[in-house]
Amino acid sequence: MKIAFLADPLASFKTYKDSTYAMMVEAAARGHAVYAFEQKDMALDGGIVYANAARVILTGDAHDWYRLEPHHEAALTEFDAVIQRKDPPFDMEYIYGTYLLELAERQGARVFNRPDAIRNHNEKLAIAQFSQFTAPTLVTSSEARLRAFQAHHGDVILKPLDGMGGAGVFRVQADGMNLGSIIETLTDNGRRTIMAQRYIPEIVNGDKRILVINGKPVPYALARIPQAGEVRGNLAAGGTGVARPLSERDREIAETLGPVLASRGLLLVGLDVIGDYLTEVNVTSPTCFQEITQQTGFNVAAMFIDAVEQGATQA
Structure with a gap:
């Protein structure tokens, strides 16, 4: 080939x-x-x-x-x-x-x-299609709505819809410190739509990347554990990657989403899960192959190329 x-x-x-x-x-x-x-x-x-x-x-x-x-x-x-x-x-x-x-x-x-599938699945917004697995989430450019969401949930995360590697992610706790400034910055004074989510305390145990290939989950996730003083587990933000077998909840999420996303032309997807909650659906260029393989011996790249060979033959 x-x-x-x-x-x-x-x-x-x-x-x-x-x-x-x-x-x-x-x-x-x-x-x-x-x-x-x-x-x-x-x-x-x-x-x-x-x-x-x-x-x-x-x-x-x-x-x-x-x-x-x-x-x-x-x-x-x-x-x-x-x-x-x-x-x-x-x-x-x-x-x-x-x-x-x-x-x-x-x-x-x-x-x-598939290119149309990449376009149709914003990596932040795609979770809204699977709300049974998500923490409370708000998508808006409205300062009033964002303030009300923070007031109701207390501890929240705010982030842009087009970021990667943890860039532009902010945590605002119950005291609301710097909330106005963060909203102004992320929304460009109401001109840009952003996402707010209830803070998930289990982030201290890692932001898990679950790879799904041709609708089937890789049996290990990479838990990206934030460094001290951080809320972002992304490896690009200094997180430490630890491979772990999928939990029962991880597998439930992956096995529910996998066939749906594969049917839409998404051969490779990276699901981000914190605790029991789905936080992102990565479709552009999901990573973590080598970290999982190096720590567990499971050859993720082999599973992926198997799927490419099969897909190229069937296409």
């Missing part, structure tokens, strides 16, 4: 933890030809979606880990699978990229995750 990865610059990869790197290694080990391109490398020309892609040769050296064969223009339909692994920000450029990928799909390309 020829597998193309739409990703950020390869030079930016941290190979000891990067999930896309783990996917590439697994694919290459099976004899698949691995290609890479960036979003800026895509073009629609004459009604065909092309990418200026290069074959990636893995060297096995952790520091100088790849070399590229010469780039060449290829229609995305020339690949057996195109894997969307570009990180947010989920801005208009990202959306334009999904439009091009969707056009390529109509021409016969096999894209994972």
